[in-house]
Amino acid sequence: MKQNLLLFSIGIWLFSCQPGAETGSTQISEESIKTHIEVLSSDDFQGRKPFTEGEIKTVNYLVDRFKQYGLEPGNGDSYIQEVPLVELTAMPSETMTIEGNGQKVELKVLEDFVAYTEKVVEKTSLNSSELVFAGYGVVAPEYNWNDYEGLDVKGKTVVVLVNDPGFASGDSTFFKGETMTYYGRWTYKYEEAARQGAAGCLIIHETVPAGYGWSVVRNSWSGASLYLDQTGGSYQPDVLGWITRDAAIKIFEASKVDMKNYAVKSRSEDFNALSLGLSASVTVSNEINRDKSQNVIAKIAGSEAPEEYVIYSAHWDHLGIGQEIDGDSIYNGAHDNASGIATMLGIAEAIANMEKPKRTVVFLAVTAEEQGLLGSKHYAQNPVYRPAKSVANINMDGITAWGPMKDLTVVGYGQSELEDIAEDIAKGQGRYIIPDPEPGKGYFFRSDHFQFAKVGIPALYASGGYEHMTKGVDYVDSLNKVYLTSQYHRPQDEYNPETWTFDGMKLDGELLMEVGMRVANSAEWPTWKEGSEFKSIRENSMK
Incomplete structure (x- = not known):
């Protein structure tokens, strides 16, 4: 580790020199x-x-x-903050159908894709939703990066890459190089797709940039899961999902767009998102159970x-x-x-x-x-x-x-x-x-x-x-x-x-x-x- 990374700021010097900053002899x-x-x-x-x-x-x-x-109660006169949760048991359709350009691709659930929703509804779907490839799906002003610039994805389904543009770029100054930023997290990609008005968001899984294999995706995003009970919220698209790299290649091959070296192109500063000329259809049904859990809060x-x-x-x-x-x-x-x-x-x-x-x-x-x-x-x-x-x-x-x-x-x-x-x-x-x-x-x-x-x-x-x-x-x-x-x-x-x-x-x-x-x-x-x-x-x- 380079020593220059360990230099202290003046602000930290002030912290260490504040009177009464030491904890004294009290031990754990x-x-x-x-x-x-x-x-x-x-x-x-x-x-x-x-x-x-x-x-x-x-x-x-x-x-x-x-x-x-x-210690005093940390939430008014209570030690408890109630956390309303909902258990959704997702049951996606057996296939996701990709159509366009005279082509039809059938993706199999769990084998090729997982699909679910965080919206508290009994059923939601993508019905011939236009597919748009949006690179890494990142809007990062501090890096002067916007994969959605000039793009209207309202009501459409975005297909995005896992991790962020800096990963595997070979440049430690591009984003943060091999260190994942917030923009590389799958949660961010869904949230940004929602901000852009997308109806669906599909993340292309690859083991190395994701940090885990497809089995983790398949097991984590199928069956029953807990979510915050945020009925009516627009914080997520209607349908969320992952597709395997092989499934993505099938989709790209069905498109008329040249998608060779798509990951490398997506790291280019002149990358422009584009419609694939295809549409996706899939349905997600939910079993819904509500309950409340508890955070515990105390204070001095x-x-x-x-x-x-x-x-x-x-x-x-x-x-x-x-x-x-x-x-x-x-x-x-x-x-x-x-x-x-x-x-x-x-x-x-x-x-x-x-x-x-x-x-x-x-x-x-x-x-x-x-x-x-x-x-x-x-x-x-x-x-x-x-x-x-x-x-x-x-x-x-x-x-x-x-x-x-x-x-x-x-x-x-x-x-x-x-x-x-x-x-x-x-x-x-x-x-x-x-x-x-x-x-x-x-x-x-x-x-x-x-x-x-x-x-x-x-x-x-x-x-x-x-x-x-x-x-x-x-x-x-x-x-x-x-x-x-x-x-x-x-x-x-x-x-x-x-x-x-x-x-x-x-x-x-x-x-x-x-x-x-x-x-x-x-x-x-x-x-x-x-x-x-x-x-x-x-x-x-x-x-």
């Missing part, structure tokens, strides 16, 4: 973290899935702990600027009881994310025993992260605390239980000044800071801090996970591989009293606590860095 309790994880990841909590007995037990446990620590009111907020977040939910694997069907979610919730509770307990911070510190345990960051999305759309008065977000999702780490890995490195504060504190712990080693997979956009970023709030998502203090890089790499291949999103993500340790969680927790307390006790506001997709959002929200 390893025993408390251990107890929280043992309880939350126990079989008794049934995998903490929304709408189950596991949710009731989890929410009650969190509220009881916040009360025990002396600030002594001098109580109307300014530092928000800690972590998701409490996991996958519940599901398919049996190796004789176990309870998806306990010990690492994902009992570890993050336990660390946040440890921070809350420690700060509650300190002198009151100058700014208000908020602790937000959100629901339905595993279903698409829904609890944090609902909070961002219905904020208890105004985004313009929310100074920072610090998110915890998956804190390593393998001991203290020499590194602090920052997901979304280069985004905000919060990472500079974190680096200063890490140095004091004898640690170093590194960027996420797989930036092309877009992990910055795959946890709850992203919803805060989308409304402009500077967000930090960081923890140790690369080099063990004494056992090195290879030791951690071997454990990571085991976790990803045999434990992640499986019943085997369980607390193991023989192998789990809590000194690393304590170390990360105290670092993140110190970041929050420096911000809470300062008059300064951390900002997004130049080149961040969220800088202009923040600036506009502060006007």
